[in-house]
Amino acid sequence: xxxxxxxxxxxxxxxxxxxxxxxxxxxxxxxxxxxxxxxxxxxxxxxxxxxxxxxxxxxxxxxxxxxxxxxxxxxxxxxxxxxxxxxxxxxxxxxxxxxxxxxxxxxxxxxxxxxxxxxxxxxxxxxxxxxxxxxxxxxxxxxxxxxxxxxxxxxxxxxxxxxxxxxxxxxxxxxxxxxxxxxxxxxxxxxxxxxxxxxxxxxxxxxxxxxxxxxxxxxxxxxxxxxxxxxxxxxxxxxxxxxxxxxxxxxxxxxxxxxxxxxxxxxxxxxxxxxxxxxxxxxxxxxxxxxxxxxxxxxxxxxxxxxxxxxxxxxxxx
Amino acid sequence: xxxxxxxxxxxxxxxxxxxxxxxxxxxxxxxxxxxxxxxxxxxxxxxxxxxxxxxxxxxxxxxxxxxxxxxxxxxxxxxxxxxxxxxxxxxxxxxxxxxxxxxxxxxxxxxxxxxxxxxxxxxxxxxxxxxxxxxxxxxxxxxxxxxxxxxxxxxxxxxxxxxxxxxxxxxxxxxxxxxxxxxxxxxxxxxxxxxxxxxxxxxxxxxxxxxxxxxxxxxxxxxxxxxxxxxxxxxxxxxxxxxxxxxxxxxxxxxxxxxxxxxxxxxxxxxxxxxxxxxxxxxxxxxxxxxxxxxxxxxxxxxxxxxxxxxxxxxxxxxxxxxxxxxxxxxxxxxxxxxxxxxx
Amino acid sequence: xxxxxxxxxxxxxxxxxxxxxxxxxxxxxxxxxxxxxxxxxxxxxxxxxxxxxxxxxxxxxxxxxxxxxxxxxxxxxxxxxxxxxxxxxxxxxxxxxxxxxxxxxxxxxxxxxxxxxxxxxxxxxxxxxxxxxxxxxxxxxxxxxxxxxxxxxxxxxxxxxxxxxxxxxxxxxxxxxxxxxxxxxxxxxxxxxxxxxxxxxxxxxxxxxxxxxxxxxxxxxxxxxxxxxxxxxxxxxxxxxxxxxxxxxxxxxxxxxxxxxxxxxxxxxxxxxxxxxx
Numbered sequence: 007x008x009x010x011x012x013x014x015x016x017x018x019x020x021x022x023x024x025x026x027x028x029x030x031x032x033x034x035x036x037x038x039x040x041x042x043x044x045x046x047x048x049x050x051x052x053x054x055x056x057x058x059x060x061x062x063x064x065x066x067x068x069x070x071x072x073x074x075x076x077x078x079x080x081x082x083x084x085x086x087x088x089x090x091x092x093x094x095x096x097x098x099x100x101x102x103x104x105x106x107x108x109x110x111x112x113x114x115x116x117x118x119x120x121x122x123x124x125x126x127x128x129x130x131x132x133x134x135x136x137x138x139x140x141x142x143x144x145x146x147x148x149x150x151x152x153x154x155x156x157x158x159x160x161x162x163x164x165x166x167x168x169x170x171x172x173x174x175x176x177x178x179x180x181x182x183x184x185x186x187x188x189x190x191x192x193x194x195x196x197x198x199x200x201x202x203x204x205x206x207x208x209x210x211x212x213x214x215x216x217x218x219x220x221x222x223x224x225x226x227x228x229x230x231x232x233x234x235x236x237x238x239x240x241x242x243x244x245x246x247x248x249x250x251x252x253x254x255x256x257x258x259x260x261x262x263x264x265x266x267x268x269x270x271x272x273x274x275x276x277x278x279x280x281x282x283x284x285x286x287x288x289x290x291x292x293x294x295x296x297x298x299x300x301x302x303x304x305x306x307x308x309x310x311x312x313x314x315x316x317x318x319x320x321x322x323x324x
Numbered sequence: 325x326x327x328x329x330x331x332x333x334x335x336x337x338x339x340x341x342x343x344x345x346x347x348x349x350x351x352x353x354x355x356x357x358x359x360x361x362x363x364x365x366x367x368x369x370x371x372x373x374x375x376x377x378x379x380x381x382x383x384x385x386x387x388x389x390x391x392x393x394x395x396x397x398x399x400x401x402x403x404x405x406x407x408x409x410x411x412x413x414x415x416x417x418x419x420x421x422x423x424x425x426x427x428x429x430x431x432x433x434x435x436x437x438x439x440x441x442x443x444x445x446x447x448x449x450x451x452x453x454x455x456x457x458x459x460x461x462x463x464x465x466x467x468x469x470x471x472x473x474x475x476x477x478x479x480x481x482x483x484x485x486x487x488x489x490x491x492x493x494x495x496x497x498x499x500x501x502x503x504x505x506x507x508x509x510x511x512x513x514x515x516x517x518x519x520x521x522x523x524x525x526x527x528x529x530x531x532x533x534x535x536x537x538x539x540x541x542x543x544x545x546x547x548x549x550x551x552x553x554x555x556x557x558x559x560x561x562x563x564x565x566x567x568x569x570x571x572x573x574x575x576x577x578x579x580x581x582x583x584x585x586x587x588x589x590x591x592x593x594x595x596x597x598x599x600x601x602x603x604x605x606x607x608x609x610x611x612x613x614x615x616x617x618x619x620x621x622x623x624x625x626x627x628x629x630x631x632x633x634x635x636x637x638x639x640x641x642x643x644x645x646x647x648x649x650x651x652x653x654x655x656x657x658x659x660x661x662x663x664x665x666x667x668x
Numbered sequence: 669x670x671x672x673x674x675x676x677x678x679x680x681x682x683x684x685x686x687x688x689x690x691x692x693x694x695x696x697x698x699x700x701x702x703x704x705x706x707x708x709x710x711x712x713x714x715x716x717x718x719x720x721x722x723x724x725x726x727x728x729x730x731x732x733x734x735x736x737x738x739x740x741x742x743x744x745x746x747x748x749x750x751x752x753x754x755x756x757x758x759x760x761x762x763x764x765x766x767x768x769x770x771x772x773x774x775x776x777x778x779x780x781x782x783x784x785x786x787x788x789x790x791x792x793x794x795x796x797x798x799x800x801x802x803x804x805x806x807x808x809x810x811x812x813x814x815x816x817x818x819x820x821x822x823x824x825x826x827x828x829x830x831x832x833x834x835x836x837x838x839x840x841x842x843x844x845x846x847x848x849x850x851x852x853x854x855x856x857x858x859x860x861x862x863x864x865x866x867x868x869x870x871x872x873x874x875x876x877x878x879x880x881x882x883x884x885x886x887x888x889x890x891x892x893x894x895x896x897x898x899x900x901x902x903x904x905x906x907x908x909x910x911x912x913x914x915x916x917x918x919x920x921x922x923x924x925x926x927x928x929x930x931x932x933x934x935x936x937x938x939x940x941x942x943x944x945x946x
Contacts, residue, residue: 542928586932587914595865596861
C-alpha cells in the first residue's frame with residue numbers, strides 16, 4: 007500500500023509539472039504575436055509592453071521565462087494588466103463561492119443519482135425504470151445555460167420564488183441557502199442523469215454475480231443482500247466517477263452555472279478572463295483547475311484501492 | 325427418525341422468457357434420507373441446477389412458475405414466504421456452487437463472509453465468538469493456519485482452499501441437507517479428490533444428506549449412493565449407483581457411460597459418442613426428448629414415455645424408455661463397452 | 669520412424685515479479701516454464717497433462733512464439749524459431765495453429781463465421797473471391813457444419829458447434845502443427861467425444877501433428893501417442909501414452925493418476941480399500 011501511495015504522489019507531481027509546461031507553451035510560445043503585448047492587454051501603451059517584457063522576462067531564454075512566470079503565479083504576484091487586480095488573490099476570494107456551489111450540487115447529485123439508479127435497477131424493465139430512464143436522458147440532454155435561463159426566468163422573474171442577485175456569503179445562512187438552490191439544481195441535473203445510469207448498469211451487472219447468489223443461499227435478508235453485497239460493489243465505479251467529476255467542477259469547471267447565476271467564484275472569474283482575453287488570469291485558472299483534477303484523480307485511485315482489496319494487496323494466491 | 329428428510333414430488337419449473345415459455349424442469353420426484361448422497365447427473369439444459377435452486381427458492385421471480393411440492397421434514401417449502409425461506413437457507417438446507425472464486429464477494433475477507441453466514445439467522449451472536457467459530461470451521465475442513473487465514477481475502481486463497489472455505493461456510497449452521505452444485509468442476513483432479521473425500525466424511529460423521537449435482541460420472545461413481553439422470557428437464561433414469569452403472573436402462577445413460585474414458589482399460593479404437601446436441605428447451609421434440617439422438621428409436625417414441633420401473637426385481641430402478649428390458653440388454657453392448665455408435 | 673516435426677529443448681519462460689517503492693526492481697521470477705524438452709514426430713500426437721499452474725498453457729504459447737521464450741530452443745522442421753522476429757515468423761504462422769479452450773471467448777462475436785474462418789486465407793493472400801468462399805465452405809463441411817452457416821454469427825451456435833468453427837479456422841491454412849489447448853473442457857460431456865473423434869479423423873485425413881493439452885488424463889490418453897506430464901513448470905515424466913498411464917514412474921504422475929475418479933463403483937470401492945489398507 008505504501009508503494010502504491012508513493013507512486014501515485016510522484017505521478018501526480020509529475021503530471022502537474024507537465025501541465026504547467028504545457029500551459030506555458032500554449033500561452034507564450036505557440037501564438038504568433040508578441041507575448042508581452044498579449045499579456046499587457048488590449049489597451050497597452052508601448053511603455054507598458056516594454057515593462058511587461060522585462061518583468062516577465064520575454065527577453066530571456068525560454069526556460070528562464072518559464073521559471074519567471076511560474077514564480078509569479080505561485081508567489082501570488084501576478085497581476086492582470088487589464089483589471090489591475092492580483093490574480094491569485096481574486097482566485098482565493100472566489101473559492102468559498104465555488105465551494106458552496108459545488109459541494110451543495112454534489113450532495114444533491116449523489117443523493118438523487120444513487121436513489122434513481124437504485125430504483126431503476128431493482129425494477130429494471132418496469133414502468134419506474136422506463137420513467138426514470140427518460141428523466142435521466144432529459145437531464146443529460148438539457149444544456150446548463152438553457153436550464154439556468156428557464157429557472158431564472160420562471161422562478162425569479164415571473165414568480166419571485168427565489169432571489170437572483172448572485173451569491174451571498176455564509177455569514178447569513180438563510181440568504182446563502184436560498185441564493186444557491188437554483189444554481190445547485192442547474193448544476194446537479196446533468197449529473198443526476200449520468201449517475202443514475204451508471205449505477206443502474208453497475209447494479210444490474212453485480213446482481214447477476216455468483217456471490218450475490220451465495221449471499222441469498224446463506225439466508226441473508228433481502229435488505230442485507232442489497233446493501234452489503236450489491237450496493238457495496240456497484241458503488242465502486244460511481245465513487246471513482248464522482249471523484250473525477252467533483253475535481254473538475256471545484257477546480258473552476260462550473261463556468262456556465264456561475265456566470266448565469268452571477269456567483270462570483272473561480273468559474274465566474276474564468277468566464278470574465280476569457281471574455282477579456284486576459285491571459286495571465288487564464289493561465290492561472292488553468293493551473294488552478296489542473297491542480298484540483300490531478301488531486302482528485304489521486305484520491306480516486308486511493309479510494310479504489312481501499313474499496314477493492316485485490317488492488318490493494320496484489321493478486322498473489324498462497 | 326421416520327420419513328425421508330427431503331421429499332420432492334412432481335416438481336415443475338417454467339420460465340417466461342422473451343422467446344416464450346421454457347419448461348426447465350418437467351416433473352421431478354425423489355426422496356432423500358439422512359446420510360445418503362443423491363447424485364443428479366445431466367448436461368446443459370437438463371434442469372439439474374434449476375431443480376436444486378428451486379428447492380430453496382432461489383429461482384423465485386415474477387417470471388418463474390413453480391408447480392409441485394418440496395417438503396423438508398414434512399414441511400412444504402414451495403408455499404413459504406421469502407422471509408420463511410430465508411430462515412431455511414443456510415440453517416436447514418445449505419447450498420454451495422461451482423466456482424468458488426466468483427462465489428465469494430471479492431471485497432470482504434472470507435472470515436467476514438463466514439461471520440455473516442453464522443449471524444444471518446441470529447443477530448444476537450457475538451461477533452467475536454462468530455469469528456472464532458469461523459476459524460474453527462476452516463480448521464475443521466483442513467485449511468492450515470486457519471486463525472490467520474480467516475482474515476484473508478478470497479483472491480488470496482487457492483481454488484481448492486476456497487472451495488473448502490465454501491463448504492465450511494455452508495455447514496456453519498449445521499444444516500441437515502447440503503446441495504452441492506458442481507462443486508469440483510472448476511478444480512484440479514487432485515483437489516477434486518480431496519473435496520469429494522471431505523464431502524463423504526461430513527456425510528458419514530454428521531449424517532448429512534447431500535444432493536450432488538454433476539455431469540461427471542466418475543465423480544458419481546466415487547461418492548453417490550443413488551443417481552438421477554436428467555435430460556431436457558425430465559428424469560430419464562433413476563436408481564441405485566450399481567443399477568445405473570451396471571444395468572443402465574436408458575439410451576442416454578448408455579451414451580454418457582460409453583463416452584467415458586477408462587484409464588484402467590485398453591483404449592477403444594474410437595470414443596463412442598452421442599450424435600447431435602442437447603435439446604434447446606424452447607424447441608423440445610415431441611415425444612421422447614432424446615429421440616433425435618437415439619439410434620434405437622422407433623414408432624412408439626413419439627409418445628412421451630412415463631418414468632416407470634420396468635424391471636420386475638428392481639422397483640426402485642426406473643427409466644423413461646419404451647424398449648423392453650430384453651431389447652435394452654441386447655442393444656447396449658458395443659465393443660465390450662456401453663455405447664451408442666458403431667466404431668468407424 | 670518419422671522425423672521430429674517439433675523439437676523443444678530446455679524451453680524456459682519466466683515472468684519477472686517487480687517490487688520497490690520508487691523504481692521497479694525485479695525481485696524474483698514466476699517460473700512458469702522451467703526448462704522443458706520434448707519432441708513430436710510428424711503425424712503423431714503429444715499429450716501434455718498437468719494441473720492448473722503447471723505451465724502447460726504457457727508452454728504452448730512459448731512454443732508458438734506467442735510469448736517470447738526467456739531461453740531455450742524450439743525447432744520446427746529442423747529450423748530454429750525461438751527468438752525470431754515478427755517478420756520471420758509471419759510465414760511460419762501458416763504452419764502452426766492453435767485451438768483454444770473457450771468456444772465462447774475465442775470467436776469474435778461481431779464477425780460472421782465465414783469471415784472468422786476465411787480471414788487468414790485473405791491476410792496471407794492464399795485465396796480470395798470465389799475460391800475463398802469455396803474453400804471456407806469446404807472447411808465448414810469437413811468439421812461437420814453446413815456451408816449455409818457461413819453468414820451466421822457465433823452466438824447463434826452451441827458450444828460444440830463453436831468449437832468446430834474454431835477448428836475450421838485453425839485448419840484454414842492447412843498447417844502442419846496444431847496445438848489444442850483444452851479444446852473440450854468447456855463442452856458438455858456428450859459433445860466432448862464428438863470433438864475428440866473429429867480431431868482424430870482430421871489428423872488422419874490431413875496428416876496433422878498435434879500437441880494436445882488437457883487436464884482430463886483420460887481424454888489425453890485416448891488421443892495421444894506420447895504423453896508428457898507437467899508439474900510446476902517442469903516435465904516430470906514422458907513416454908508412450910499407455911505406458912505412462914498404466915506404469916507411471918514419477919511420484920507426481922502416480923498421484924495424479926490415483927486421483928482420477930474411476931467411473932466404475934466396484935473398482936472405485938476396491939481402490940479405496942487398497943489405499944486405506946496400504
